[in-house]
Amino acid sequence: MIYRLVEHYQYEQEIKKSIFLAHAVPVTSEDQVHEWLEKLRVLEARHNCWAYRIGQKYRSDDDGEPSGTAGRPILQVIEKQNFDQVLILVVRWFGGIKLGAGGLIRAYGGTAAECLRQAPCAEYIPQKTVSILCAFSDHALLKARIAEYDAQIIGEEFGAEVEMKITVPKNAYTALYDRVLDLTRGQAVIIDTEEAEN
Structure with a gap:
């Protein structure tokens, strides 16, 4: 099961006098990632470390912390908790006590994990948009059956025929496609609008 954030959420904790403030933000594009980073970065803080995942795209940044101790642990939290379309930024104000590599991994990963655990989220079901062209005589039957x-x-x-634009969960698309062709005796035309736009 994959999850997606419902809204921006933040969580703060203190670890050995350093303040860690995590922001979890729903994003659907890399442009949104950059906009949120510009908006949420705190220049006076010592570090602004982050990671995001949008489908197959993901990235992380340690922002001056030792390599692999901040951005990667945040990304691992996103993957472990099965989130998609999310950016997590963890801002650290240094409190004077060094945490060491293990301590940093636990601090950044733990802050990000707790932020995601508390954030309002919903199950994410990837959707596909298609158009179905059919005869008027098949319209009512198809309309009733696609809800299944x-x-x-x-x-x-x-127009000369009916065009229904629909969204369907990606994992149900093949079964729906076969059913539409079966119900219309192969007469309906199904256009994958996502492929047509590319």
């Missing part, structure tokens, strides 16, 4: 696949109609246009 958790598909949602987001638009309909009536």
Whole structure:
């Protein structure tokens, strides 16, 4: 099961006199990641370490901490808790006591983990958008049956034939595709609008 944040959430804790403030933010593009980093970075703080994951894209930054002690532990938390489309920024104000590599990994990873545990989230089900072109005689039947696949109609246009624009969970798309062709005796045309836009 994959999760996605519902809204921006923050969590703060003190570890050996250093303050760690984590921000968990829902993001859908790298542009949004950069916008949030600009907005949330605290220049007066010693370190602004972060990681994000958006589908197959991910990145992390230690921002001056020893390599692998901040950004990577934050990214591992995102992966371990099965989050997608999320950015976590952990801001550290140095309190004068060095934590060592193990201490930094635990501090950054632990702060990020607790932030995600407390943040409001929802199950994330990847969706696919398609258009179905069908005859008027098949419209009512298709409309009734696509709900079995958790598909949602987001638009309909009536012309020489009916065009239904729908979203369907990606894992149900192949079964829906086969069912639509079966119900219309192979007469319906299914257009993958995501491929058409690329």
